[in-house]
Amino acid sequence: MLGRLLKPFLPRGLFWRAALIVFVPVATILLVVSLAFIQRHYDGVTRQMTGNFVLVADHLRDEVDAAPDRATAEARAAALALVFDLNATVVPTAPPTATAEDLPFYDLSGRLAIRELERGLPEMTSVLLRRADVSLWMTTRYGQLQLDFGLGRISARNPHQMLVLTLVIGLGMGFVSFIYLKNQMRPMQRLARAAEAFGRGQTLPYRPAGATEVRAAGAAFLEMRERIERHIEQRTLLLSGISHDLRTPLTRMRLALSMFDDEPEAQALLADVAEMEALIDRFLDFTRSEAEExxxxxxxxxxxxxxxxxxxxxxxxxxxxxxxxxxxxxxxxxxxxxxxxxxxxxxxxxxxxxxxxxxxxxxxxxxxxxxxxxxxxxxxxxxxxxxxxxxxxxxxxxxxxxxxxxxxxxxxxxxxxxxxxxxxxxxxxxxxxxxxxxxxxxxxx
The missing domain is CATH 3.30.565.10 (Histidine kinase-like ATPase, C-terminal domain)
Structure with a gap:
């Protein structure tokens, strides 16, 4: 049932059918393996990087909470921000937070990073992702501690590189495979053309080439063509020889009967001779139909x-x-x-x-x-x-x-x-x- 449904959409030529047999399984395996590897690998990397940043954020919040006054807290936050290569400020309030559902559907690592931050930082009140930048706010004694840093700090941002590399290598090897497959199909196409031409009465030059099986089929075709041509030649010679040999006695009979024009039996025999000559003409037409024109x-x-x-x-x-x-x-x-x-x-x-x-x-x-x-x-x-x-x-x-x-x-x-x-x-x-x-x-x- 499935085969009948797919048949109108499948190619009819042997070359493209062979290409589908070769490339569809390979492309499917590469795609599944690549996606599975990227998902598992980059998910693990994102969790590890987010976990390291959670330790830094907890340390910054603890230092701010331990300061005796707001000015000291802001100074400690600024000093530690230089050490950890990020921006840290103390602000009165935090904006509305973003969730994983607010991100584009294809930003899988960004969604995972937000979930890991929410799980690792219970004191986090808000988080925003803007392309390659992240801002989050945590509750402290002196207000909201705002941390600004690059998204690459908590998430691996180049999963597409492996896909691009796989695609480029796959296309390159596919091109090479197409050339090789086409070279393998060319001897079969030449054999098909020679067989089609022979069916129309033409004899095209053909030499077996290609794989062992194609060479065997080509050699069998040449032997078959030779036997058929020999058979046709023998039949043509036989029919034409018999037809020509019969004309001589028929001519003698016609000459002999022409001397008895007045006899009724002679007229009947002349009619029989004319019919036999017409039959011979038919035989000659049949043999001429086999001759090459x-x-x-x-x-x-x-x-x-x-x-x-x-x-x-x-x-x-x-x-x-x-x-x-x-x-x-x-x-x-x-x-x-x-x-x-x-x-x-x-x-x-x-x-x-x-x-x-x-x-x-x-x-x-x-x-x-x-x-x-x-x-x-x-x-x-x-x-x-x-x-x-x-x-x-x-x-x-x-x-x-x-x-x-x-x-x-x-x-x-x-x-x-x-x-x-x-x-x-x-x-x-x-x-x-x-x-x-x-x-x-x-x-x-």
Whole structure:
């Protein structure tokens, strides 16, 4: 319960969390120990100094009381005042006394000094504290004996020195610790950047550094990245090799069948050959999606408008909603263009018309493609973006079998851009089929 309440106020980064773990206990211990030591130490010093002054005050009062007349009493008081380094005079009356409650709340030693004077000098009738000076009055035979002296005579006045020293040393060591902690976190930040870039299809130079555990994680990441790159390369070579090898016999079959144009069986076989060539094109598109393409600043609105115009030029019923301008994003233009083409082709394959729009929301640039086809059931969304998975019962098998790579190509293209592909049911009137959204981050997330 307490953790959930404090979670919104705690930092999310590892650096500041580690800083809190290190510095909060240390700062708490230093503060508690300092305050406890200052209170006990300076209370003892104040009691001892006040007790010594009570002896001096009692001696002065006794000497004044023992004088035979008022003039002698005043002379004795003045002489003893020079010996004890204070001012002593005999006055007729005393002003109203001050109490410990009249002092500021932070003057703990002053409060303690007044209490000790009241306890040690029963004859004291009044006492006043004015910053660094003290005046007290005691009853004698000849009136009120007024004693004026510095507050440092009965109280230790520099408890702040230890607090200041502790604070300065704590800040200095904390600064050194922050620098050391930041240096320890820097290798982890580099590892995170390299992993994030690899998730977007980029390979950043990275060398393991830092503590032993961070080096081990960095070495494991490099091995993993190498294995994934080798696997992708092997899969790409395998698919592209098979696809290219199949084109030669398919071309021979097409040439042979073209000589029998009048035969109905030949027309059916030519349709099968065309479908096989379309499947091969899909395989090649899938392998090209894994190839590295340099990232360049690209006008997303212009790219989408170009793909929609190209599809409309081929006689397809597709509309672009609005006239999008920008945003300018670091993209792989050819890879993203293939993803948009696949979505438009997928929409028109299962529907009669499609509409495309480009919007921005909450740090994302969104390309939306809607169709008026049968759509996909929500429980099949995850399966629909897997390679070589065909949802013929859900999308209509009569439209052609396909290779099950259209949405997989789009999903791979989005992952290489650090985005994602979202599927939903269209809510626009006359477009209640599949709604596919390409989510592209507009900033580092």
């Amino acid at each position: 340099p990232v360049s600043p690209t006008d997303l609105g212009a790219l989408v408008a170009q793909r929609v115009h190209e599809a409309a030029r081929l006689g397809r019923s597709v509309d672009l909603i609005g006239a999008p301008e920008g945003p300018i994003l670091p993209l792989r233009p050819q890879l993203l263009a293939r993803a948009v083409d696949n979505l438009i082709g997928n929409a028109l394959r299962y529907g009669r018309k499609a509409r495309v729009s480009v919007t921005s929301a909450q740090g994302w640039a969104i390309i939306s493609v809607e169709d008026d086809g049968p759509g996909i059931e929500p429980q099949h969304y995850d399966r629909a973006i897997r390679p070589f998975v065909r949802l013929d019962p859900a999308r209509g098998a009569s439209r052609g079998a396909g290779a099950g790579l259209g949405l997989a190509i789009v999903a791979d293209a989005m992952r290489s851009h650090g985005g994602r592909l979202d599927l939903a049911r269209g809510e626009t009137p006359d477009f209640g089929g599949l709604l596919a959204r390409l989510m592209l981050p507009q900033g580092r997330r």
